[in-house]
Amino acid sequence: MRRILPIIGCLLAFFLAMLTASASAAPKVFIDSKQLAFDVPPLIEQGRTLIPLRGVFEAFGAQVRWDGATRTVTATKGQTTVKLTVGARTAYVNGSAVTLDVPAKIVNGRTLVPLRFVSESLGCRVAWDAKTQTVTIASAPKTETPHPGKELAGKKVLLVIAPKDFRDEEFFTPKQIFAEKGTQVTVASTARGTATGMLGGKAKVDLVFAEVRASSYDAVVIAGGTGSETYLWGNQQLRRIVQEAYAQGKVVAAICLSPVVLARAGCLKGREATVFPDPAAVKELKSAGAKYVNRSVVTAGKVVTGRDPEAAGEFAQVVARLLSGR
Known part of the structure; x- marks a missing residue:
């Protein structure tokens, strides 16, 4: 029994180390096959991937503004304007309310938001590979209509x-x-x-x-x-x-x-x-x-x-x- 206990202890320590390493590994994020680099790494919370809003929006050429008094981020790209407040479960896209699964939060001075909200607000498609902890974002295709966003007028x-x-x-x-x-x-x-x-x-x-x-x-x-x-x-x-x-x-x-x-x-x-x-x-x-x-x-x-x-x-x-x- 005395010989077995040290072995069991080593095995437990090994598995604990493996679990800790797995939990601490940040998801990788790719946009159109290009991996993004963040000064604050993405994280997974309540089963949702949170990523730095500024990094993703700026990767798409969007302008981002921060209001420290209200803790509100406003991002604008083309005809799309997104507003969200840290800690709030409701965000706004072009004035329309959108419920977030997980509220935005601040980590090391950066605002992290649910990945799906960021991507869908820009009309992008998202794929998640749990095995490799990788998120792939495909940017929205360019529309051929002369009036973007109004091709279904009258429907x-x-x-x-x-x-x-x-x-x-x-x-x-x-x-x-x-x-x-x-x-x-x-x-x-x-x-x-x-x-x-x-x-x-x-x-x-x-x-x-x-x-x-x-x-x-x-x-x-x-x-x-x-x-x-x-x-x-x-x-x-x-x-x-x-x-x-x-x-x-x-x-x-x-x-x-x-x-x-x-x-x-x-x-x-x-x-x-x-x-x-x-x-x-x-x-x-x-x-x-x-x-x-x-x-x-x-x-x-x-x-x-x-x-x-x-x-x-x-x-x-x-x-x-x-x-x-x-």
């Missing part, structure tokens, strides 16, 4: 949310993207008033389902969240809206747990589709005849499904491309 989108516990990113991110492209967005739910997201975001509801006619819109987009199963999966009025839109050749899209609504409406039979990897949700898709695939975004004709909050930006961009006819 109308019905954005559906649960009255409670919708997933904030899956509502606010698409809403922002659609609005910036000139789309008229109408928010619908089971009741009028203010809907509340899982992360505390608030959204004004314009119409209840009974007032909606699919023929008035070019697309029906359904946000997810845990409230989807409670309020949306079995809602007959919403199912009617989706079925009408599908029959009329409109774009129908759903993300997170909400592809189940499309499945129950008969829109996914024989089609590839994704959904949040919850066993009950996956079973719903398969039972409805869908070909379930575990991908971030899946397009099948004019039907779009997204997997989770991380896919919200890509999901909205795919819907936008379908609306533009590209």
